[in-house]
Amino acid sequence: MSIQARFQLHRGDFSLDVDLHIPSRGITALFGPSGCGKTTLLRAIAGLERCPDGFLQVDDMQWQQGKTLVPPHQRPLGYVFQEASLFPHLNVRRNLEYGLKRVAVTKRKISLDRAIELLGIAPLLARKPHKLSGGERQRVAIARALAVSPRLLLMDEPLAALDVTRKQEILPYLESLHRELDIPVIYVSHSPDEVARLADHLVLMEAGRVSASGPISEMLTRLDLPLAQGSDAEALIEATVAEHDEAYQLTYLDFPGGRFTVAHKDLPMGTKVRLRIIARDVSITLERQSNTSILNIFPATVDEIVPAGSAQVTVRLLAGGVPILSRITRKSAALLDLVPGKPVYAQAKSVALLA
Amino acid sequence: MSLGEADIAALFVTLKLAGLTTLILLLLGTPLAWWLARSKWRYKFLLEALIALPLVLPPTVLGFYLLITLGPNGPLGSLSQALGGPSLAFTFTGLVIGSVFYSMPFVIQPLQNAFAAIGNRPLEVAATLGASPLDRFFTIAVPLARSGFLTAAVLGFAHTIGEFGVVLMIGGNIPGETQVLSIAIYDHVEALEYGQAHLLSGGLLLLSFLMLILVYAVNRRFFLVQR
Numbered sequence: 001m002s003i004q005a006r007f008q009l010h011r012g013d014f015s016l017d018v019d020l021h022i023p024s025r026g027i028t029a030l031f032g033p034s035g036c037g038k039t040t041l042l043r044a045i046a047g048l049e050r051c052p053d054g055f056l057q058v059d060d061m062q063w064q065q066g067k068t069l070v071p072p073h074q075r076p077l078g079y080v081f082q083e084a085s086l087f088p089h090l091n092v093r094r095n096l097e098y099g100l101k102r103v104a105v106t107k108r109k110i111s112l113d114r115a116i117e118l119l120g121i122a123p124l125l126a127r128k129p130h131k132l133s134g135g136e137r138q139r140v141a142i143a144r145a146l147a148v149s150p151r152l153l154l155m156d157e158p159l160a161a162l163d164v165t166r167k168q169e170i171l172p173y174l175e176s177l178h179r180e181l182d183i184p185v186i187y188v189s190h191s192p193d194e195v196a197r198l199a200d201h202l203v204l205m206e207a208g209r210v211s212a213s214g215p216i217s218e219m220l221t222r223l224d225l226p227l228a229q230g231s232d233a234e235a236l237i238e239a240t241v242a243e244h245d246e247a248y249q250l251t252y253l254d255f256p257g258g259r260f261t262v263a264h265k266d267l268p269m270g271t272k273v274r275l276r277i278i279a280r281d282v283s284i285t286l287e288r289q290s291n292t293s294i295l296n297i298f299p300a301t302v303d304e305i306v307p308a309g310s311a312q313v314t315v316r317l318l319a320g321g322v323p324i325l326s327r328i329t330r331k332s333a334a335l336l337d338l339v340p341g342k343p344v345y346a347q348a349k350s351v352a353l354l355a
Numbered sequence: 356m357s358l359g360e361a362d363i364a365a366l367f368v369t370l371k372l373a374g375l376t377t378l379i380l381l382l383l384g385t386p387l388a389w390w391l392a393r394s395k396w397r398y399k400f401l402l403e404a405l406i407a408l409p410l411v412l413p414p415t416v417l418g419f420y421l422l423i424t425l426g427p428n429g430p431l432g433s434l435s436q437a438l439g440g441p442s443l444a445f446t447f448t449g450l451v452i453g454s455v456f457y458s459m460p461f462v463i464q465p466l467q468n469a470f471a472a473i474g475n476r477p478l479e480v481a482a483t484l485g486a487s488p489l490d491r492f493f494t495i496a497v498p499l500a501r502s503g504f505l506t507a508a509v510l511g512f513a514h515t516i517g518e519f520g521v522v523l524m525i526g527g528n529i530p531g532e533t534q535v536l537s538i539a540i541y542d543h544v545e546a547l548e549y550g551q552a553h554l555l556s557g558g559l560l561l562l563s564f565l566m567l568i569l570v571y572a573v574n575r576r577f578f579l580v581q582r
Binding site for chain 1: 477481486487494498499501
């Protein structure tokens with residue numbers, strides 16, 4: 001099952017020209033600088049932006065074929081705008097019910113109570129929107145979109161209008177949606193951090209066009225893409241909780257390239273988690289170091305090397321087939337004589353557990 | 356001192372005229388104001404200017420053209436006669452038609468502004484929540500423009516009560532039929548009946564002031580809540 005979208009749109013200086021094919025499960029992030037057309041694409045998918053020559057198919061539903069299109073109010077989708085945009089004349093409960101009431105009873109998959117519970121907004125139901133904080137408003141807006149039991153959830157930078165504290169307040173809710181609901185999400189963002197935490201699939205956009213699209217861990221570590229070239233280049237690794245070490249208060253996580261050691265995290269065995277390793281924190285040795293405080297050391301092979309600035313290089317390593325990035329000096333690369341195919345050891349100084 | 360029979364009749368004619376005019380303007384003006392607020396038609400400004408004309412035109416000018424249109428030889432007057440009715444000049448129906456034109460900007464403009472102030476976003480949100488265009492209009496646009504409706508209704512009503520020149524031109528001064536308060540006041544002053552003139556003028560002054568207080572008080576509360 002997948003989502004296929006082809007849109008062309010010209011408006012003054014801006015033109016959107018995309019032909020997109022993405023999986024219809026998990027979270028797909030549309031990522032790119034401001035003004036690259038992410039929001040316009042999302043609006044076209046919702047039917048809020050008219051593209052006369054578009055084509056849009058979501059699983060078995062054809063939403064647009066040229067000039068024939070299903071109007072937005074007949075598409076089973078949820079849309080979360082950048083500003084919460086709650087209806088000011090309705091209290092929280094009636095905001096939530098607004099969409100729910102317009103969905104046929106047989107098509108309701110998510111109950112109102114479930115949406116309220118997932119976003120933790122039960123104490124707010126009787127309040128009017130102007131009595132809520134920005135973060136609370138956005139949570140209500142997300143619950144309102146979920147309450148229509150959407151077949152596709154569209155989110156347009158839902159955290160961008162919030163300060164850092166509020167962002168941290170909402171991210172866990174988004175992560176739990178991801179874990180607990182089987183609704184495909186298209187998530188517009190220009191924050192690498194949000195993308196790393198939430199996305200399964202990444203669509204990179206630039207000047208109205210899709211420049212690359214693929215699974216997140218692959219996209220983050222592709223050296224021909226801008227993500228791996230920035231100073232905050234990083235790799236994401238899917239791992240499973242394998243063991244807890246009570247004595248040292250540690251948790252062991254398995255991935256195809258070996259076993260990670262992280263500070264204890266109270267998660268059941270077998271839980272799938274996402275690890276982030278920043279390229280600057282990964283060093284390379286030719287032999288396994290034994291006299292080191294670093295615990296996370298994996299055998300790997302060098303896959304590709306590209307310059308990063310004048311003094312540094314980014315090295316793409318494969319550990320059990322899983323890509324990891326390392327940012328080292330050009331001099332180190334020369335001293336170690338790194339070339340593609342060479343077996344090495346990757347040492348990760350720090351690893352962040354994302355979810 | 357109390358109101359004479361003719362004055363009471365004038366009061367009823369006035370209230371009936373203002374009420375009917377306001378009702379008609381709200382019914383016709385709401386879709387028109389909605390269209391004006393939403394349309395991107397490039398010549399929209401021509402229509403807006405036309406609607407605003409009564410704001411600046413001497414009422415006698417408007418009244419003169421209405422008289423010609425509604426009179427036995429005018430298009431509307433002869434149409435009415437062809438349908439077996441009277442010529443519309445010097446009738447209550449004629450007054451209503453005249454008042455609708457005369458008070459139109461006072462109803463259309465607040466509505467148009469209120470609709471425009473809602474913006475696109477709430478309507479788009481409603482669309483993504485499954486509301487059809489008509490559904491969106493009644494469940495989102497109308498409630499969010501409620502202060503605009505109040506302003507439009509009160510201004511339309513109050514302005515019609517204060518009408519003088521147009522009524523004089525097309526309504527004449529038939530007691531119980533087309534004689535309204537403002538003209539009754541004029542008659543009292545002409546006849547040097549200052550007591551009666553005071554009573555009616557004072558009453559109108561108070562009524563108008565109270566209605567405007569209502570509009571401003573509600574709008575103030577409304578805007579405070581919005582923020």
